[in-house]
Amino acid sequence: MEIVKQQNRKKHEKANMLYIGLQQLVRNAGKTWLTMGEYLYNLKKGSLYRYVYGRDVTWAEFLGECSLGIKSSTARNMMGCYRYFIVECGYDEEMIATIGVSKAQHMLHRCKSHPEEREELLESARVLTAGGIIDTIREREGRDPMKPKAESFSKGDCLLCGGEAERAHFPLTKRAGGEFTIPLCREHHSEYHTIGVDTWFAQHKRPLEKYLRTLWSEGGYNEGHDAGDLNEKG
Numbered sequence: 606m607e608i609v610k611q612q613n614r615k616k617h618e619k620a621n622m623l624y625i626g627l628q629q630l631v632r633n634a635g636k637t638w639l640t641m642g643e644y645l646y647n648l649k650k651g652s653l654y655r656y657v658y659g660r661d662v663t664w665a666e667f668l669g670e671c672s673l674g675i676k677s678s679t680a681r682n683m684m685g686c687y688r689y690f691i692v693e694c695g696y697d698e699e700m701i702a703t704i705g706v707s708k709a710q711h712m713l714h715r716c717k718s719h720p721e722e723r724e725e726l727l728e729s730a731r732v733l734t735a736g737g738i739i740d741t742i743r744e745r746e747g748r749d750p751m752k753p754k755a756e757s758f759s760k761g762d763c764l765l766c767g768g769e770a771e772r773a774h775f776p777l778t779k780r781a782g783g784e785f786t787i788p789l790c791r792e793h794h795s796e797y798h799t800i801g802v803d804t805w806f807a808q809h810k811r812p813l814e815k816y817l818r819t820l821w822s823e824g825g826y827n828e829g830h831d832a833g834d835l836n837e838k839g
Contacts, residue, residue, distance in 0.1 A: 635702030642687030645680050665804050677803035682710050689713060694723070704730045708738050715742045763790035764816055765809055787816065 648654040654667045668675050675683075686709050690696045701709050708730045716723040722745070730738055763770045770788035789797070797805045806813060 631705075632699075632702050635706045636698050638683060638706045639687050639691065639698045639701060641675075642683030642685075643691070645675075646684045646687055646692075649684065665801070665807075669801075669804075677801040681803070685713055686710060689717060696727075705735065707735050708733075711735060711738050711742065715745070719745075762788065763793055764788050764812060765793050766790060768792070787813070 648657075648667075649664060654664065655661055657667065658670065662670070665677050668677055668680055686701070686706060690701050690709060690713075691698060704727060712723075712726050712730065716726060726738070726741070729741060733741065762768065764787055768790040771791045771794070800808075
């Protein structure tokens, strides 16, 4: 019996050591994520990125050609969090990284539109999970956090080509509080993830905007959103 206790104690100590190490790695990853946002922000500011290859390229082309493998949507999230929380609000990167950059992404839009709630949300984020933060925000926006979000999707035709829609993609993903879905065939759903959200929406802007305006007008979606606000966060 004593041997078993010793073995369990050693496992407990090892588990705690690994967990503490994992927490530190997550914090370090968060700081790295924000620093990447800083670099990307400064590259885009003043179009400095155009000087990297010595020729005129768009931002999407730069991200596509650089060896970092950063999606346009990911770059936008990085820059958005860095610019708002670090540059505009003056928070320390360590603080945001400790809270969690995933939570910061979920809070970004709410904090920007309701700055009076920012401190309270950040304080809540210290103890809540990312899912808890999402539910809190949905409740404040008058939406039921338990309400299914795929109600607008019906198995039918792909919005873009008329083929059989096998997948439904959220204009704002589930974790970001998406309300409506876009019926897509396998090919166009795969294309969405392959070329990145910015390029994808730019290529299919007209039918998507028409479709989303219809959904938003019928479903009472939050005003102030347009196709440019749509992104994938998870």
